Amino acid sequence: MMSELMPRISAEIAEDVYRVQDAFMLKGFMKRSEFSIKAEDKVQLKAEVGSRLINTLDGFGICAVG
Amino acid sequence: MSMFSESEQEVILFSPIEGVITYEGRPAVGAKVARTVSWKDSKGETETTVTNEIGRFSFSPKKDSFKHNSVVQFVAHQQIFVVFEGKEYQIWGNGKLEKEEYAEFGGKPKNLRCELTQEPDRVDTKNGWVVTSCQWELED
Numbered sequence: 283m284m285s286e287l288m289p290r291i292s293a294e295i296a297e298d299v300y301r302v303q304d305a306f307m308l309k310g311f312m313k314r315s316e317f318s319i320k321a322e323d324k325v326q327l328k329a330e331v332g333s334r335l336i337n338t339l340d341g342f343g344i345c346a347v348g
Numbered sequence: 349m350s351m352f353s354e355s356e357q358e359v360i361l362f363s364p365i366e367g368v369i370t371y372e373g374r375p376a377v378g379a380k381v382a383r384t385v386s387w388k389d390s391k392g393e394t395e396t397t398v399t400n401e402i403g404r405f406s407f408s409p410k411k412d413s414f415k416h417n418s419v420v421q422f423v424a425h426q427q428i429f430v431v432f433e434g435k436e437y438q439i440w441g442n443g444k445l446e447k448e449e450y451a452e453f454g455g456k457p458k459n460l461r462c463e464l465t466q467e468p469d470r471v472d473t474k475n476g477w478v479v480t481s482c483q484w485e486l487e488d
Contacts, residue, residue, distance in 0.1 A: 301443025301476065303386075303425045310441070310470035310479035 291316060359414040359447040361385045361424040366406035367460030367482065368399075369439070371432055375403030376464060379432040383407050387424040409449065422447060430464060437464045442478040451475045455486035 287295070295314070302311045311317075362385045369376040379399040386392025399405045414422055428440035439462045442452050450456045454473030462482035470477050 297445065298476075300421050300423045300445055303443060304441070306427075306438055306441040306468070307425075307443060307479055309468075310477055313470040 287316065356413050356415045357447065359412055359422060359424070360409055360449045360451070361387060361412055361444070362407070362410040362426050363450045363452060364407065364409045365428075365457075365460065366404065367457075367462060367484070368403045369405060369430060369432075369462045369464065370403055371464045373463070375399070375401070376430070376432045377401055377403060379403070379405075379430050379464075381405045381407075382429045382431075383410075384427045384429070385410050385424050387412075387422070392425070414447065421445065426452065430462075432464060437481070438468060439464070439481040440478065441468070441480070442476075446475055452478060453484060453486070457484035458487050460484040 295316070298311055298314070302308050362383060365383075369379055369381070371379075376399055380396060381399060382394050382396045384392050384394040393410075395407060395410075397405050397407065416422070422445065424444040426440060426442040426444055427438065430437045430439055444452050446452075452473070452475070454475055460482055461484070462480070464481065466481040468479050468481045470479055471483075
């Protein structure tokens with residue numbers, strides 16, 4: 283069973299999500315050692331963020347078993 | 349002062365960059381280099397240049413101002429594409445979360461070189477990471 287993410291790692295991942303905009307950057311994001319197992323099971327989540335004035339599609343999140 | 353109050357400050361969207369582009373170890377002469385940065389919208393702004401007779405290129409810093417507040421994360425998405433001999437290569441990708449100059453390199457870079465046949469890979473820096481075909485050292 284996969285161990286739980288430590289709070290510091292979770293915080294790093296939460297920040298890293300902001301760096302991801304496309305598949306090119308997703309490749310770098312998925313190089314984290316936490317994703318080394320079953321790295322092929324990856325899906326990029328996207329959502330509209332911001333307000334009516336400023337909204338864009340963004341790398342939105344990552345789901346991990348824990 | 350409210351936690352949501354704003355103070356405008358200068359941000360470096362893309363630090364100055366200069367380096368040499370090679371293809372199979374030889375200077376990529378006449379390559380078209382396009383640098384794009386987007387942060388307020390997904391379209392962004394693109395500048396282009398052409399490498400010289402030794403494959404050298406450079407871009408000046410890209411700056412803007414940002415009204416900082418505690419609920420907004422600054423991020424400037426950076427990309428560099430190169431077109432050489434009819435083929436396009438992406439040699440740089442980054443989401444710059446820091447406002448400071450040279451943060452994306454982890455310091456002021458020197459001897460930056462980018463090999464087009466090198467598959468872009470994650471490079472960890474002092475401040476985060478980028479995906480690139482380039483290598484560099486830091487000035488002391």
